Structures are given as structure tokens and as C-alpha cells.
Amino acid sequence: MANFNIDSKKARTYDAIVIxxxxxxxxxxKELTERGLKTLVLERGRDVQxxxxxxTTNMMPWEFEHRExxxxxxxxxxxxxxxxxxxxxxxMHFFAKDNEHPYIQEKPFDWLRGYQVGGKSLLWxxxxxxxxxxxxxxxxxxxxxxxxPIGYDDIAPWYSHVEKFAGITGNKxxxxxxxxxxxxxxxxxxxxxxxxxxxxxxxxxxxxxxxGRAAHITEPQQIHLDxxxxxxxxxxxxxxxxxxxxxFSSNSSTIPWAAKTGNMTLRPxxxxxxxxxDDKKQKASGVRVIDANTKQMIEFYADIIFLNAAALNxxxxxxxxxxxxxxxxxxxxxxxxxxxxxxxxYRATVSGQYEGFLDSTTDGKRPNGGYIPRFRxxxxxxTDFLRxxxxxxxxxxxxxxxRDGLGESLKAGLHETKYGNWGVGSxxxxxxxxxxxxxxxxxxxxxxxxxxxKLRISVDYDDNDEKMIKDYMEQVSEMxxxxxxxxxxxxxxxxxxxxxxxxxxxxxxxxxxxxxxLNKWNQLHHCKNVFVTDGASMTSTATQNPSLTYMALSAxxxxxxxxxxxxxxx
Amino acid sequence: MERRGALKSMxxxxxxxxxxxxxxxGWNKSAVAKSGxxxxxxxxxxxxxxxxIIPKTDTPGAGELGVGDFVQKMVKDCYDAKAQASLxxxxxxxxxxxxxxxxxxxxxxxxxxxxxxxxxIEKGSDTAQKGFFSMVKxxxxxxxxxxxxxxxxxxxxxxxxxxxxxxVPVKKG
Ligand SMILES: Cc1cc2nc3c(=O)[nH]c(=O)nc-3n(C[C@H](O)[C@H](O)[C@H](O)COP(=O)(O)OP(=O)(O)OC[C@H]3O[C@@H](n4cnc5c(N)ncnc54)[C@H](O)[C@@H]3O)c2cc1C
Ligand code: SF4
Numbered sequence: 001m002a003n004f005n006i007d008s009k010k011a012r013t014y015d016a017i018v019i020x021x022x023x024x025x026x027x028x029x030k031e032l033t034e035r036g037l038k039t040l041v042l043e044r045g046r047d048v049q050x051x052x053x054x055x056t057t058n059m060m061p062w063e064f065e066h067r068e069x070x071x072x073x074x075x076x077x078x079x080x081x082x083x084x085x086x087x088x089x090x091x092m093h094f095f096a097k098d099n100e101h102p103y104i105q106e107k108p109f110d111w112l113r114g115y116q117v118g119g120k121s122l123l124w125x126x127x128x129x130x131x132x133x134x135x136x137x138x139x140x141x142x143x144x145x146x147x148x149p150i151g152y153d154d155i156a157p158w159y160s161h162v163e164k165f166a167g168i169t170g171n172k173x174x175x176x177x178x179x180x181x182x183x184x185x186x187x188x189x190x191x192x193x194x195x196x197x198x199x200x201x202x203x204x205x206x207x208x209x210x211x212g213r214a215a216h217i218t219e220p221q222q223i224h225l226d227x228x229x230x231x232x233x234x235x236x237x238x239x240x241x242x243x244x245x246x247x248f249s250s251n252s253s254t255i256p257w258a259a260k261t262g263n264m265t266l267r268p269x270x271x272x273x274x275x276x277x278d279d280k281k282q283k284a285s286g287v288r289v290i291d292a293n294t295k296q297m298i299e300f301y302a303d304i305i306f307l308n309a310a311a312l313n314x315x316x317x318x319x320x321x322x323x324x325x326x327x328x329x330x331x332x333x334x335x336x337x338x339x340x341x342x343x344x345x346y347r348a349t350v351s352g353q354y355e356g357f358l359d360s361t362t363d364g365k366r367p368n369g370g371y372i373p374r375f376r377x378x379x380x381x382x383t384d385f386l387r388x389x390x391x392x393x394x395x396x397x398x399x400x401x402x403r404d405g406l407g408e409s410l411k412a413g414l415h416e417t418k419y420g421n422w423g424v425g426s427x428x429x430x431x432x433x434x435x436x437x438x439x440x441x442x443x444x445x446x447x448x449x450x451x452x453x454k455l456r457i458s459v460d461y462d463d464n465d466e467k468m469i470k471d472y473m474e475q476v477s478e479m480x481x482x483x484x485x486x487x488x489x490x491x492x493x494x495x496x497x498x499x500x501x502x503x504x505x506x507x508x509x510x511x512x513x514x515x516x517x518l519n520k521w522n523q524l525h526h527c528k529n530v531f532v533t534d535g536a537s538m539t540s541t542a543t544q545n546p547s548l549t550y551m552a553l554s555a556x557x558x559x560x561x562x563x564x565x566x567x568x569x570x
Numbered sequence: 571m572e573r574r575g576a577l578k579s580m581x582x583x584x585x586x587x588x589x590x591x592x593x594x595x596g597w598n599k600s601a602v603a604k605s606g607x608x609x610x611x612x613x614x615x616x617x618x619x620x621x622x623i624i625p626k627t628d629t630p631g632a633g634e635l636g637v638g639d640f641v642q643k644m645v646k647d648c649y650d651a652k653a654q655a656s657l658x659x660x661x662x663x664x665x666x667x668x669x670x671x672x673x674x675x676x677x678x679x680x681x682x683x684x685x686x687x688x689x690x691i692e693k694g695s696d697t698a699q700k701g702f703f704s705m706v707k708x709x710x711x712x713x714x715x716x717x718x719x720x721x722x723x724x725x726x727x728x729x730x731x732x733x734x735x736x737x738v739p740v741k742k743g
Pocket of ligand 2: 235239244247
């Protein structure tokens with residue numbers, strides 16, 4: 001009898017349920033609980049509490065047995081995760097292990113995941129740029145995907161809303177293709193970066209070099225202090241979790257904020273299996289969860305459901321949510337669920353050297369870099385490929401130690417640091433075109449260790465990407481050469497799609513239910529109390545890092561959902 | 571000085587990180603067996619090799635800083651079976667050369683004799699032995715440069731610099 005209450009349906013009923021506690025889920029949870037809704041946050045991984053659960057955060061370099069190099073056994077057991085640049089001895093515990101969370105690569109696609117409270121917000125590189133109107137207008141203008149149901153003006157106030165809370169550093173650059181935001185003081189460009197900025201603006205009308213916009217608190221405001229966060233101390237080891245809360249993560253920011261309202265129940269170890277559709281009410285009534293520890297199925301109920309499991313997992317949950325009304329997955333009357341997956345293309349880099357400023361160097365560390373906003377096809381189609389690319393740009397003073405010889409001469413050489421030229425480097429950030437043939441689907445036979453169907457991923461590059469890579473290499477090489485950089489070299493690393501961790505689509509937004517799954521409020525056209533506000537909802541990808549847009553979409557959708565609930569429309 | 575103080579108080583505030591919790595360390599600890607790769611006398615030889623590569627001067631050498639154990643651990647955990655075998659045979663080979671050339675084991679040989687053997691290998695034509703030695707030398711440099719002693723006393727590693735200046739004069743000397 002003692003268990004009666006715990007097991008009762010009432011005890012498992014909430015006002016809202018959020019699936020996933022990463023970047024988008026954290027925002028959904030914060031906004032829902034702040035508006036007074038009793039909210040259940042379901043997270044498939046373990047709990048990770050700010051500071052307490054950052055086991056490597058204060059370890060010195062020499063305290064890592066392998067000095068950040070991967071033991072062979074771990075690299076061999078995790079061939080996909082280990083291909084991520086950030087999968088290191090100090091941070092690998094925040095990555096999902098390949099063998100524990102298998103999926104099927106119909107084509108090689110690196111699916112990198114963080115399964116814990118906070119999701120990938122503990123691992124991300126924290127670059128946060130707004131989209132511009134050109135990005136939202138792209139598909140309608142260029143006819144490569146369906147039209148976005150929203151434009152820049154719809155989301156701009158929500159960008160401001162999330163930027164102020166998260167804390168974004170940046171400079172007001174006044175660039176059309178990259179709107180300014182609510183910025184904390186910018187990081188500094190170094191001398192060679194500034195020099196390059198001047199050279200580029202002298203030689204090109206529409207090309208800019210700016211300091212990156214990033215989720216770091218360079219000067220805490222009251223709202224950050226209220227979150228218990230402090231000024232970023234420039235450690236640049238953010239992927240271990242930051243004891244200062246210097247960068248934005250769900251763990252340091254939105255999740256504890258939601259907890260403080262008293263309205264949040266966080267349930268880790270809860271793998272959401274599917275969303276329950278109630279035929280009579282013609283809406284979703286709750287979710288089925290597999291307890292990761294006991295493997296038992298439990299049901300939870302709510303009026304509003306926010307799906308924030310990260311793009312491909314949100315597709316998986318919807319595809320797995322079948323009912324007599326929706327035999328092919330929840331809301332999937334169009335048959336498009338899982339299709340039009342797109343991603344970012346970071347395959348190419350350009351490097352070089354500069355033989356100036358030889359009496360200068362940098363001091364300290366900067367958790368950020370320079371950025372080149374998209375300059376291709378912004379106002380009109382001007383190349384033989386669709387869309388464009390942004391790029392990173394950073395300069396650093398090269399140093400070396402003489403490693404020749406043995407004994408005392410070697411030791412002396414090692415102790416003397418010699419300055420070389422400045423090194424300069426850039427990497428592309430390209431937009432890929434959503435295509436029906438890039439899709440995810442459920443495997444009919446194979447199940448993962450939790451009893452969920454395995455996800456089949458069939459996503460690849462195309463000609464457009466190859467042309468874009470070529471153009472990026474040519475354009476940036478030209479810019480480098482004009483600036484007087486020497487030794488300019490291009491490289492295509494040919495890595496798998498997905499390795500850039502910005503997969504999007506499959507549950508795209510749109511105006512027409514025949515060609516999209518979600519309406520302009522991120523609401524399933526055919527199941528109005530279910531909202532998808534992570535990367536799955538993206539109609540196209542733009543060139544910007546995506547997470548800021550997921551945050552803004554989440555906050556905007558919650559505001560709408562709560563108003564609709566009050567008006568008894570949900 | 572200030573920096574050390576700040577570091578210390580932060581460590582106290584957050585509780586010393588003596589060991590990783592099970593969920594974080596499960597990945598490596600279980601995978602890494604306790605026993606070393608080399609027999610005890612081989613380990614001693616390796617310690618002498620790394621000390622010869624970076625010897626004690628007015629500051630400690632690589633041997634004293636335990637870099638031999640680091641080299642062994644890296645080869646055991648991060649390299650394939652072939653590289654592991656080459657470590658063992660490479661060390662034996664050095665010891666044999668020492669006995670042949672100087673009538674003494676490598677650990678008993680003089681500093682000059684030890685240097686002679688290693689630099690002959692480095693400059694020599696035996697590619698297998700050269701490959702072995704370049705692996706050991708690289709790991710020795712890495713282990714030495716990232717040792718607590720060097721990073722604290724010589725290269726002055728800053729965990730929390732709290733600044734970035736984009737253009738400062740290069741310090742002379
Ligand atoms: C190394 C790295 C660098 C990056 N750099 C940047 C960057 O600079 N800028 C940027 O914008 N983005 C960056 N990203 C991407 C960014 O991390 C993601 O875009 C962002 O985290 C996505 O937010 P999300 O809420 O959709 O997913 P996540 O943050 O991944 O959260 C999803 C959560 O849902 C949980 N979940 C999944 N399935 C289920 C289920 N069935 N039931 C319950 N819970 C579930 C997961 O465990 C996870 O906690 C980077 C990512 C990585 C790994
Ligand atoms: S760079 Fe800033 S945010 Fe990153 S770990 Fe350091 S202090 Fe924290």
C-alpha cells in the first residue's frame with residue numbers, strides 16, 4: 001500500500017513534460033517552470049550537477065595519466081566518438097559510448113552524443129551567432145527547401161531574451177548578414193587578426209573579420225550572478241565543465257534555475273520510448289519511459305510535451321510513437337518525418353604564416369576565435385553552388401623548442417623557447433542543403449540495449465558541398481595571399497558527415513502540413529500539444545552555429561504554449 | 571604567488587579531487603591492468619635511458635622525475651603490440667651493446683658511455699632501433715615537459731590566467 005501513491009497516475013501527471021535536458025531542453029524547462037507549470041524533465045543519462053560532477057575540472061595537465069592522449073583500448077572501443085576533436089582523456093566521460101548506444105550507419109555518419117543531464121552543453125565550443133533575415137529567406141528565394149514559416153523579426157526578441165540570460169560576448173559589428181545581439185564586452189582580436197581585418201576590409205567590400213560571438217561571461221550582469229555564475233577566467237578547458245559557470249551550459253544555468261522555481265522534477269536514467277497519443281482527445285496524453293536501470297516501462301502524463309532530445313533522437317522518438325491514428329510516427333501524415341536531414345560541413349581548412357609583428361606575441365588564453373561571416377550568395381546567387389559558408393579565422397605566435405641532440409644540450413634546448421612566425425588558420429562552416437534522400441529511419445529488426453529500435457542514418461555530402469569546399473579554399477587562399485601571408489596551404493580532411501555535430505531537420509517547420517511537420521510555433525501540425533524545438537525542427541541550416549537558435553525557438557515556443565494552455569486551446 | 575593562493579582556495583572550496591567518481595573513471599581504470607609492461611630490470615634500464623636523454627643538471631633529470639614510468643605507461647596503453655614489443659627489445663639491445671662495447675651493463679656504464687650508445691643509435695642506420703629510440707625520445711620529452719616539476723618551476727603553467735592580451739612585446743631572454 002505504501003507504494004500506492006507513487007504508482008498512482010496522479011503522481012505521474014504534470015503540467016508539462018520536457019524530453020531531454022541539453023541546450024534546448026534546459027531552455028524549455030526554465031521557461032515552463034518560470035511560468036508556474038509543474039514540469040517533468042526526462043533525461044536518458046545520469047545526473048550531472050554543476051561543479052560537483054565535473055571530476056576533471058581542476059586536474060593539472062600532469063595529473064592525466066596519458067596527458068590527454070587516448071588509451072588504445074578506449075579509442076578502439078569508440079571509433080566514432082573518438083573521431084571528435086574534443087573526445088579526450090579529460091572530457092570523454094561526457095560523451096556517449098559507441099557500444100552502449102549503437103546505431104546503424106547506412107552511410108558513414110558520425111553521430112556524436114552527450115547523454116547526461118546537460119547533454120552536449122558540457123562539450124560544445126560555445127560559438128553563438130544569430131541568423132540573419134537572409135538565412136530565413138533562403139529556401140523561398142533559392143528554392144532548395146520549403147519556405148520557413150518565420151522570419152528574422154519573429155525570432156529577434158527571443159534571441160535577445162536568451163542572450164541576456166546565457167551571457168554572450170561579442171562586438172557590435174553592424175553586419176547585415178550577421179545581426180548584432182545583446183553582447184557582453186568582446187574578446188580581443190590579436191595583432192595579426194586585426195591586421196588581417198584591415199587588409200580584408202581594404203580589398204573586399206562585403207567581407208569582414210570579427211571576433212567570435214560566444215557564450216562566455218566577460219562581465220557578469222546581475223542576472224548571471226543570480227544564477228550563481230561568475231566571470232570567465234580564461235582557462236580554455238571548458239569541456240571539463242567550468243567551476244565558475246564562466247560559459248553557458250544547461251548544468252550551470254537553465255537547469256538549476258528551473259529547479260529553483262520549485263516546479264521542476266528532474267528524472268535522469270529515463271529513456272523516453274515514445275509519446276502516447278490519446279485517440280479520444282485527439283492529442284498526446286504523455287510519454288512512455290524505459291527506466292535505464294530497471295528497464296521497466298513507466299508512463300508519465302501532461303498537457304504539454306516538449307521534445308528536446310537533440311535532432312536525431314527527437315526523430316527517433318517521434319518515429320517510434322505509433323498509434324492507430326499515426327501508424328508511421330506521431331504527426332507524420334505527410335510521410336516526411338525523418339527526411340530532409342541536413343548538417344554543417346567543416347571539412348576544409350586553410351593555413352599559412354605571417355612574417356610580421358615578430359616583436360609581438362599574445363598573453364593569456366582566449367576561449368574564442370575570430371570569425372568570417374558568410375559572404376557568398378548573400379544578396380543574390382553568384383556562384384555555381386547554392387548557399388554559402390562562414391569561416392573561423394585565428395592567428396597565434398608560433399613557438400618551438402630545439403629537440404635536437406641528447407643530454408645536457410637537449411635539456412638546454414628544451415628550456416629555451418624560440419619564437420617563429422605567426423601562424424594563421426581558418427576552417428570553413430558550410431551550409432548543406434536538406435534533401436529527401438538524406439534521412440533517418442527505424443530499423444525493423446535490431447534493437448538497442450534499451451529495447452528501442454536502432455536508428456538507421458543515411459546521410460551524405462553531395463556535389464554542392466564539393467563545390468563549396470573548392471570555393472572556400474580558393475577564396476580564403478586569395479584573402480590570405482592578398483594579406484601577405486606565406487606558405488598558404490589548403491586541406492580537405494574528408495571526414496565523415498556528422499563529425500561537425502550540427503545535424504538538423506527531419507521534423508522541419510513550414511507553412512503547409514503537406515510539406516512540413518511543425519508549424520511556425522514549433523507545434524506538430526497534427527498533434528498540437530507536442531512541440532519540437534531542437535535541431536530536428538530546422539527547415540534549413542544556415543552557416544551559423546545552431547544552438548543559440550534552438551534556445552530562442554524553445555523560449556518562443558514555450559511562451560506560446562503556455563498562453564494557449566491558459567486559453568484552453570491545448 | 572597570487573595565482574597559487576587562488577588555486578589553493580579554489581581547490582579547498584570545491585573539495586580536493588582525490589580520485590574520479592566511478593562513472594567518470596570507469597572508462598580508463600577498468601581497461602588498464604595494474605601490472606607494467608616491462609620486467610623490473612628492464613624498467614630500471616628505461617629509467618636510465620630517459621635520464622641519459624634528459625639528465626640531472628642544476629635541476630632534476632627525467633629519471634628522477636619518473637619519466638621512465640610515464641614512457642612505459644604510454645607505450646603500454648596507447649601503442650599497438652608491435653610498438654610494445656619494440657620497447658622491450660630496444661631496451662635489451664641497448665644493454666647488450668653496453669656489455670659488448672664497455673663490458674658493463676647500461677646502468678653501470680659511465681654517463682659518457684651511455685650518451686655514446688644512444689647517440690650512435692639515433693644517428694645510426696638500424697631503422698628498427700632508430701624507430702624505437704625516436705618513440706622513447708619523443709615520449710621522454712613529452713613526459714618531462716609535462717611533469718609537475720617542469721610545468722610549475724620552469725615553464726610556469728597557468729591553470730587560470732584570467733586574461734588574454736592580443737598584442738604584447740616578446741620578452742627578451
Ligand atoms: C564538441 C562540440 C562542439 C560544439 N560546438 C558548438 C558551438 O560552438 N556552437 C553551437 O551552437 N553548437 C555547438 N555544438 C552543438 C551543440 O552542442 C548542440 O547543437 C546542442 O547541444 C543541441 O542541443 P539539444 O538540446 O538539441 O541537444 P543536447 O544538448 O545534445 O541534449 C539532448 C539531451 O536529450 C537527451 N536524450 C536523448 N534521447 C533521449 C530520450 N529518448 N529520452 C530522454 N532523453 C533523451 C540526451 O541524453 C541529452 O541530454 C557542439 C557540440 C559538440 C559536441
Ligand atoms: S574559459 Fe572561462 S568558461 Fe571556459 S573553463 Fe575557463 S573560466 Fe570556465
